[in-house]
Amino acid sequence: MNTWLRYLSVLFMAFALVAVVSCAAPSKQQSAGEYVDDTFITTKVKTAILNDPDLRVTEISVETFDGVVQLSGF
Template sequence: MISKEEAAEHKMSSKAFEEADTNGDGKLNKSEFVKAESINERVQVAKYVDDSVITAKVKAGLFKHSLLKGSQIHVETYKGAVQLSGFIDSDKQVAAAGKITAGVEGVTKVINNLIPKNND
């Protein structure tokens, strides 16, 4: 039997633990543990898939914004942290890109490495 605390020490999410604890005793037997590991693995894989979705949403948001349309902004995402890079026209565009990115669901951190060509 494994307790919730022991499972947490092995990086198992509480959601996976609770979902797998079918008898509700606060502990996982062998079959519940196997189920919890499977659930936890799916959650981890989903996080990485989410990075590509986040990148796409950020790019779409940047493209839709009138001030940024046509800008060459490179977007990379890793575990929810989004890095923006490239050269754009102004400080206003840098700020707008950062604000749009921060507003995208799933973004945990914005690393704004955009460089303005002209300060305004």
């Protein structure tokens, strides 16, 4: 019975390790050029939102990473 409990605990720890490693966030490192490009895209999107009278600018967050724009808010 003691051996069975050891195998079970090792199996549990292996699954826990796989779960933790697979859920790790990707690296958020960018080159200077990529950062400048993303900043330019973010600025263009924020300007477009600001120029639309039907949108509430203060309630919309704009984030850009690797050319992908994410809008959040209400």
